[in-house]
Amino acid sequence: MTEKKKSTAPVSSVGADGEQPKTKNHTEIIANEIAQINLQATNCPEKSGQGGGLQTVSMTELYDTVYPPRTPVVDGFLYGGTYLFVGAPKVGKSFFMGQLAYHVAMGLPLWNYPVRKGTVLYLALEDDYARLQRRLSVMFGVECADNLFFATQAKTLNEGLDGELEGFIKEHKDARLIIIDTLQKVREVGGDRYSYSSDYEIVTKLKSFSDKYGVCLLVVHHTRKLESEDSFDMISGTNGLLGAADGAFIMHKKKRTDNTAVMDIVGRDQPDQELTIEFDREQCIWKFQKAETELWKQPPNPLLEAINEFLTEEMQEWEGTATELLKQLPDMQLSANVLSRKLNVVNSQLLNEYGIFYDNKRGHERKIILKRLEQKS
Known part of the structure; x- marks a missing residue:
């Protein structure tokens, strides 16, 4: 792997003159068990009401759950x-x-x-x-x-x-x-x-x-x-x-x-x-x-940029608690709970734009998993 680089959204105003643009180094498809896009939580047990009532999820549970990324x-x-x-x-x-x-x-x-x-x-x-x-x-x-x-x-x-x-x-x-x-x-x-x-x-x-x-x-x-x-x-x-x-x-x-x-x-x-x-x-x-219009480009997310820099060529995987991750990201003025929720929300963006898979495992204590899946050029 060489230099890490964030991929950007295409700009639709660039026309084609009959030749295709040069191919970048693209990653093969991620396994379907990761790529599933149904809205069932990967970490959240099902909630159901008494007597066959509605299955519900609270806003807190919604933010604390890692949903499969959309690719x-x-x-x-x-x-x-x-x-x-x-x-x-x-x-x-x-x-x-x-x-x-x-x-x-x-x-x-x-x-x-x-x-x-x-x-x-x-x-x-x-x-x-x-x-x-x-x-x-x-x-x-x-x-x-x-x-x-x-x-x-x-x-x-x-x-x-x-x-x-x-x-x-x-x-x-x-x-x-x-x-x-x-x-x-x-x-x-x-x-x-x-x-x-x-x-x-x-x-x-x-x-x-x-x-x-x-x-x-x-x-x-x-x-x-x-x-x-x-x-x-x-x-x-x-x-x-x-x-x-x-x-x-x-x-x-x-x-x-x-x-x-x-x-x-x-x-x-x-x-x-x-x-x-x-x-x-x-x-x-x-x-x-x-x-007719150019695609809107989302501005860089400082948290995702920091994680992209944190995973180096020598260390392409990391696992630990949110508190331990914050120690590795000193510029992020966040609480551990807020850090986890923010990553839960943007896990698709982290995967699609930076090639980094994210999960947040339940257990005796929650463990964040970061793994670079794409080779950047």
Whole structure:
């Protein structure tokens, strides 16, 4: 390991001229048992009321609990959870799905967004393998990603899709992204399939799966024919789809024959964005043109900076009490209790930006664990 350096969020205003930015040293995916993103405490026993009442947690318990960190798939762009990717038929969604899948599998930056490498499963349910072969060879030549897998057939959710996906994840512990192209191919057919409750239920099922296993499910869907001032109102179906999802991407063009498209992004874990992208018809990939606004950069956190400096090349792991850690951080004017709570809150930031895993073990006395997982360059 060489010099430690904090990674920063990508600045969306930097355009692409057809060449990808040079690849940094990125860390492989962290084991899913660490990366799980459901909201169950790792250290907190379940609380339940008398007679089958509500399970509750107090604000004190909330702050004293270490929750599994959320790690992005593409920094500032795509995170763990269930997302919709919506566009009109033949607008170029499948080309972008192939592009995204390849970049995540290879660990290559997507435009100017850093990518966290991991295994990818692409359910191309409206394609066949011959078409996939031709499309990908035009896009990327014949350089293969051994951790990018395809399937052109899958069960519906009612028939056992979750079991198929679970089997794949058990075989590929570093699975990070699963693309379902399209939603209609895996949803059950029923008389009320376009009701709010049905739409909400199907995305909720998918979200439960993605939260359980700490992966990203990106679900391709179509827009409705009617235009709307709010692009997210163009999602085919009811508001139940977007209401249950962690976020959505809407790709749309002013005219179908345009090479340029706008991608609107909204989500719980990433900033709202509006990107302008251009389709390269020769290579069949989408290139970045501009962003409506720059990504907001969070100012440096003095506590995280201090911990980053504390873990040296010679000492990449440390374990001790909060009081003992404060002695190693003399500039931090905090009580031991406040130090622990602050670290509990920012453990995702500590992992994603500095490559440092944090835990706070219960026992005879609480022990803080710090471990550098990334090699910095």
